[in-house]
Amino acid sequence: MIRLFCNRLFLFGITLIGGLLVISFLYSYYLKEIIPTPEFMLYDDNNRLIDKAPYPPSWQHPFGVDRYGEDVFWKVVDGAKYTIAIALVVSIFRVLLGTLSGIVYAFYLSRFRTLVDAVIRAYRFIPIIFLTLLFLVPLQLAALETGSGKTSMPLQMVILIVAALPILTGLIGNEISVFLKNEFIDCSRLLGAGNLHLLRKHVIPYLRPRLLLYVVQQTVQTLLLLVHLGVLGVLVGGIKEVVKGDIFKPEKAVLSLSNEWSGLIGLSYRELMLDQWIVLGPCIAFSVSIFAFNLIAKGIEQVLSERKYVTFHELHSNTQSDWNDKQPFDFIHKKDVRQYESSSL
Amino acid sequence: MxxxxxxxxxxxxxxxxxxxxxxxxxxxxxxxxxxxxxxxxxxxxxxxxxxxxxxHMDTLTVQIGESRTEHFLYIISEYYPYSLIILFSAFCVSFFIAASLSYIYFILPKKIKKWISSLLFFIQSIPDVVFIFAIQLSIIWIFKQTGWLIIDPIAGMDKVYVLPILTLSILPSIFLFQTMILAVSEEYKKPYVELARAKGLSKHHIWFHHLFRNVVVHVVSNMQYYFWFMLSNLLVLEFLFNMRGFMAFLRMQLHQADIxxxxxxxxxxxxxxxxxxxxxxxxxxxxxxxxxx
Incomplete structure (x- = not known):
């Protein structure tokens, strides 16, 4: 764990995410009151109207101001905590449940492997975005019909978690079954170790450092999934339909209840051709946070590969020690090597 | 048995x-x-x-839009090949790009190699949606500046091929490239490459006659993962490009369990x-x- 924090990539990634979260929390509890909201309409010195929201990006508002007169930058910052929290919670549960079912799969289900593999295959060939869409869209429609628009967030999270579970189970299960083929496992079994003992003494110590890596990888996957869901107009945390605009030209818009990023992307996509910059903010935010999580993953990978697990084969392929008792030798018929070297150059 | x-x-x-x-x-x-x-x-x-x-697949009908009802098999024959063509050609394009990139990478000096791999690491973090936005916006920007519409960024009634295929192939080609590089560096340590180099065969020869073939095996054995990844992207792509493809059709029919x-x-x-x-x-x-x- 300490070695992780010595890794530059890991440290950089985690400061990025941590900084984003801290600013986000500061914003909603403290900064919100201080920062002035942008003017909805701009007047020049003679009180003439010169511009009306949305404004393009400027130094004052780095991501611009959206149609409703809100600064996109602070909206993105506000949404950071929701998005990252959703991604983290989903991925942690995915990995925890995936590990449990992976252990069951590797230890006990080897007889039913054809059946389990069929389930995994079904999941593997349906794109995950489609699978989540399949479950989330009826929920969202039902929620809109009742009028509240608030879909139950836990249920949505459960869907996001379960959708990736079979694949993760297969992944972790396979890793465990490969690990169980090691020779020391056979020795351990011969000495009378049961499954539970193997699990406690061998499998879990082997998996533990990897789990963190899985969590980070799954977080990236979840973030990507959230982008796609957002573009398709399915928002985690519920939506509300509001009527904006004046009475003569009522405009139905779907708003995210929180400023969650995927919501921001999906809702501003309609405006892509009108005000290009509105979609810019959440896109940059997503890219930066995915980049940060990728950095963390790479850092963990580096630390993991530094640790030397000497396998049986590596131990025995090292035949250097057999030569120690041999005498140094020399060729009898020697030619001058330097002559060849100079000619080849 | x-x-x-x-x-x-x-x-x-x-x-x-x-x-x-x-x-x-x-x-x-x-x-x-x-x-x-x-x-x-x-x-x-x-x-x-x-x-x-x-x-009773042959008698199944699908309602499209408000009033149009069509036979399911007819609809399938209209949308399905289109999406598959996009998908497979995108895979071929990305395979081609990745193969040529990794060949160039193979002959480059070490310093530039490091530079390229960190650049790719960054590009990889950008969601595909952002690429689609960027491409659409830049085409429109060029159109506004010069009045020259390179390719229509949003499909109308007719089928578009070039832009979706290119867009879809960006991220897979990066992933493929990375897989290839990894496989090459693994293969490069193997004794047969050492022998070939000791025989004095050129880097070019080793690449085309030995390394590349073995690297293809790696790619082929992981092919399904790329397709799985591309299918997810295809759904969003068809939505954003307003394409009349299979995934877009499926998205409209989500409430029809049988279909x-x-x-x-x-x-x-x-x-x-x-x-x-x-x-x-x-x-x-x-x-x-x-x-x-």
């Missing part, structure tokens, strides 16, 4: 997977009603509907075939049971 099982096994697997898909779809379409027992009856009803759909289940089966079959074929090819090429492990 063993031999019979080898030929029967794919069919058993396909059958089981189709069953699982049907169960999932039935569950998904009845999930909002699961607060009471009514949800369970609805679930059974949907299952029967799906089974009926599979049995979704049959369409997903259609989607599943070619990829199962690819998976099976790639395993056979790898087996024939290397004699190893499974390279990916």
């Amino acid at each position: 063993e031999k019979v099982w080898r030929w029967v096994k794919p069919f058993v697997e396909i059958f089981m997977t189709v069953c699982i898909i049907s169960l999932l779809v039935a569950l998904a379409t009845s999930i909002p009603f699961f607060r009471s027992l009514q949800g369970f009856y609805l679930f059974l009803e949907k299952l029967i509907q799906i089974a009926n759909g599979f049995l 979704v289940a049959i369409s997903l089966t259609f989607l599943f079959l070619p990829f199962y075939l690819i998976d099976w074929l790639s395993k056979r090819v790898v087996f024939i090429m290397t004699g190893e049971k499974d390279v990916s492990g």
Whole structure:
């Protein structure tokens, strides 16, 4: 764990995410009151109207101001905590449940492997975005019909978690079954170790450092999934339909209840051709946070590969020690090597 | 017995997977009603509907839009090949890009190599949606500046090919490139390369005659993962480019349990075939049971 924090990539990634979260929390509890909201309409010195929201990006508002007169930058910052929290919670549960079912799969289900593999295959060939869409869209429609628009967030999270579970189970299960083929496992079994003992003494110590890596990888996957869901107009945390605009030209818009990023992307996509910059903010935010999580993953990978697990084969392929008792030798018929070297150059 | 099982096994697997898909779809379409027992009856009803759909596929009809009703098989023949063409050509393009990039990478000096791999690491973090936005916006920007529309960024009634294929192939080509680089650096340590180099064969020769072939095996054995990844992107791509493809069609029919289940089966079959074929090819090429492990 300490070695992780010595890794530059890991440290950089985690400061990025941590900084984003801290600013986000500061914003909603403290900064919100201080920062002035942008003017909805701009007047020049003679009180003439010169511009009306949305404004393009400027130094004052780095991501611009959206149609409703809100600064996109602070909206993105506000949404950071929701998005990252959703991604983290989903991925942690995915990995925890995936590990449990992976252990069951590797230890006990080897007889039913054809059946389990069929389930995994079904999941593997349906794109995950489609699978989540399949479950989330009826929920969202039902929620809109009742009028509240608030879909139950836990249920949505459960869907996001379960959708990736079979694949993760297969992944972790396979890793465990490969690990169980090691020779020391056979020795351990011969000495009378049961499954539970193997699990406690061998499998879990082997998996533990990897789990963190899985969590980070799954977080990236979840973030990507959230982008796609957002573009398709399915928002985690519920939506509300509001009527904006004046009475003569009522405009139905779907708003995210929180400023969650995927919501921001999906809702501003309609405006892509009108005000290009509105979609810019959440896109940059997503890219930066995915980049940060990728950095963390790479850092963990580096630390993991530094640790030397000497396998049986590596131990025995090292035949250097057999030569120690041999005498140094020399060729009898020697030619001058330097002559060849100079000619080849 | 063993031999019979080898030929029967794919069919058993396909059958089981189709069953699982049907169960999932039935569950998904009845999930909002699961607060009471009514949800369970609805679930059974949907299952029967799906089974009926599979049995009477030729008479199944689909409602498109407000008033148009078409035969399901006709719709499939219209949308399905289009999406598959996009998908496969995108894969071919990205394979080509990745192969040529990794050849260039192979002959470059070490310093530039490091530079390229960190650049790719960054690009990889950008969601594909952002690429699509960027491409659409930049084409419009060029149009506004010069009045020259390179390619129509949003499909109308006719089918577009070039732009979606190129967009879809960006991220897979980066992933493929990274897989290839990893495989090359693994292969490069093997004794046969050392022998070839000791014989004085040029880097170029080693690449084309030895390394590349072995690297292709790695790619083929992981092919299904790329397709899975690309399918996800295709759904969003078809939505954003307003394409009339299979995934867009599926998205509109989400409430129709039987149609979704049959369409997903259609989607599943070619990829199962690819998976099976790639395993056979790898087996024939290397004699190893499974390279990916």
